[in-house]
Amino acid sequence: MSRNAVLFALMCLVWGLTWLPIKVGAQHVPPVFLAASRFVIAGTLMLAWAGRDVLKVPAAAWPRVVMTALLLNTGNYTLLFWGTAQAPTGLAAIVNFATIPIFTIIASYLIEGHAIGGRKLAAIGLGAVGLGFLFSTRALGGLAAAKGGPLELWGLAAVAAGTLLYCFGAVWSRPVMGRIPTLTLAGWQTLIGGFGLCLMSALLEDVKPAHFAALVSWPVLPAVAVLVIGGSLIGFTIYLRLVRDWGAFRAGLYAFISPAVAVGAGVFALGEPFGPAEAIGSLLMFGAAAIALKR
Numbered sequence: 001m002s003r004n005a006v007l008f009a010l011m012c013l014v015w016g017l018t019w020l021p022i023k024v025g026a027q028h029v030p031p032v033f034l035a036a037s038r039f040v041i042a043g044t045l046m047l048a049w050a051g052r053d054v055l056k057v058p059a060a061a062w063p064r065v066v067m068t069a070l071l072l073n074t075g076n077y078t079l080l081f082w083g084t085a086q087a088p089t090g091l092a093a094i095v096n097f098a099t100i101p102i103f104t105i106i107a108s109y110l111i112e113g114h115a116i117g118g119r120k121l122a123a124i125g126l127g128a129v130g131l132g133f134l135f136s137t138r139a140l141g142g143l144a145a146a147k148g149g150p151l152e153l154w155g156l157a158a159v160a161a162g163t164l165l166y167c168f169g170a171v172w173s174r175p176v177m178g179r180i181p182t183l184t185l186a187g188w189q190t191l192i193g194g195f196g197l198c199l200m201s202a203l204l205e206d207v208k209p210a211h212f213a214a215l216v217s218w219p220v221l222p223a224v225a226v227l228v229i230g231g232s233l234i235g236f237t238i239y240l241r242l243v244r245d246w247g248a249f250r251a252g253l254y255a256f257i258s259p260a261v262a263v264g265a266g267v268f269a270l271g272e273p274f275g276p277a278e279a280i281g282s283l284l285m286f287g288a289a290a291i292a293l294k295r
Contacts, residue, residue: 004241004242004245004246007238007241007242008238008242008246008251008254010234010238011234011235011238011239011242011254012254012257012258012261013258013261014230014231014234014235014238015231015235015254015258015261016093016257016258016259016260016261016262016264016265017226017230017261017262017265018226018227018230018231018235019084019089019090019092019093019262019265019266020089020262020265020266020269020270021222021223021224021226021227022034022081022084022085022089022223022227023084023085023089023266023270024219024220024223025219025220025223025224025227026081026084026085027085028214028219028220029211029214029215029220030201030205030206030207030211031081031082031084031085032077032078032081032082032197032200032201032204032205033201033205033207033211034081034220034223034224035077035078035080035081035197035201036194036197036198036200036201037215037224038194038224038227038228038231038232039073039077039190039191039193039194039197039232040191040194040195040197040198041194041224041228042190042194042227042228042232042233043187043188043189043190043191043192043193043194044191045228045232045233046183046186046187046190046191046232046233047184047187047188047191049183049187049233050181050183050184050187053181053183053184054184054187056180056181056184057180057184057185057188058176058179058180061176061179061180064172064173064175064176065176065180065185065188065189065192066192067169067172068169068170068172068173068189069169069188069189069190069191069192069193069196070169070192070193070196071165071166071168071169071172072165072166072169072170072173072189072193073169073189073190073192073193073194073196073197074192074193074196074197074199074200075162075165075169075196076162076163076165076166076169077162077193077197078162078197078200078204079158079159079161079162079165080092080096080158080159080162080163082155082158083154083155083156083157083158083159083162084155084159085155086151086152086154086155086158087151087152087155087156087159088152088266088272088273088274089262089265089266089270089272090259090262090263090264090265090266090267090272090274090278091134091156091263091274091278091282092155092156092159092262093258093259093262093263094134094259094262094263094282094285094286095131095134095156095159095160095163095285096159096160096162096163097254097255097256097258097259097289098127098130098255098259098282098285098286098288098289099127099131099160099163099164099285099289100163100166100167100255100289101123101252101255101288101289101292102123102124102127102288102289102292103163103164103166103167103168104167104170104171104292105120105123105124105292106124106164106167107164107167107168107170107171108171111168111171111172112171112174119291120291120292122288122291123288123289123291123292124288124292125288126284126285126287126288126291127284127285127288127289127292129284130281130282130283130284130285130286130287130288131160131281131285133277133280133281133284134156134278134281134282134285135153135156135157173185173189182240183240186236190232239251239254255289256286256289256290259282259286263282
């Protein structure tokens with residue numbers, strides 16, 4: 001097995017397992033506060049890692065960097081962390097990963113004018129059916145069958161909405177990607193998004209001094225460490241290498257593996273339900289993602 005194949009497996013494992021610490025951490029501190037802590041720390045470390053490249057941002061690019069940071073990280077992760085705190089982590093991961101290719105098609109059409117052909121329309125349609133199926137199982141009996149909370153449906157909807165913001169932010173980032181070193185761009189977007197998350201947490205959540213103390217206590221401290229080191233630093237670094245060596249298509253196949261890891265972690269570690277209804281909806285969404293990702 002090649003080194004890149006091993007790194008790909010590690011990336012899939014890390015990104016699949018990051019949903020677990022979100023759920024665990026959000027049981028002890030407010031979820032948006034947890035997201036803000038992760039991104040402020042991760043952004044600071046990324047920019048320190050970028051070294052002398054940290055200031056290589058053209059003045060004309062700053063408005064777009066700030067705007068995309070607020071979409072990619074502030075808006076997306078406000079919704080994603082809150083949604084994951086309410087819904088099963090496995091389903092949240094599936095909604096997130098499987099809709100990225102579909103929402104990217106829509107964002108590319110609206111922003112860049114890329115045509116949507118028959119194959120892409122099929123992906124959007126199948127993805128919408130799968131998403132609707134997952135939502136309906138939570139709204140029409142799935143809640144009772146799964147013994148879930150009353151906010152599960154809204155949690156999954158929040159994850160989907162956050163993913164849509166992420167995809168628009170990613171497409172809007174394309175014009176500056178070739179003008180700014182990749183790690184520098186990601187670091188500034190992460191840090192600015194983290195500051196935005198701090199503001200959202202202050203506006204939406206009742207953050208107390210005890211929550212700051214919890215950040216350096218069990219189990220929140222290891223949860224934040226996994227999110228920062230695993231999800232942001234290790235996972236992102238591996239992904240950049242794989243995009244360079246394999247191309248975006250092959251590297252993007254993590255979208256089919258990481259959700260399975262997340263489902264397994266949720267079932268075995270947290271006892272989350274995953275029955276036939278969830279499996280059918282997930283297969284529909286993975287099918288849509290496969291169509292959207294086809295070369």
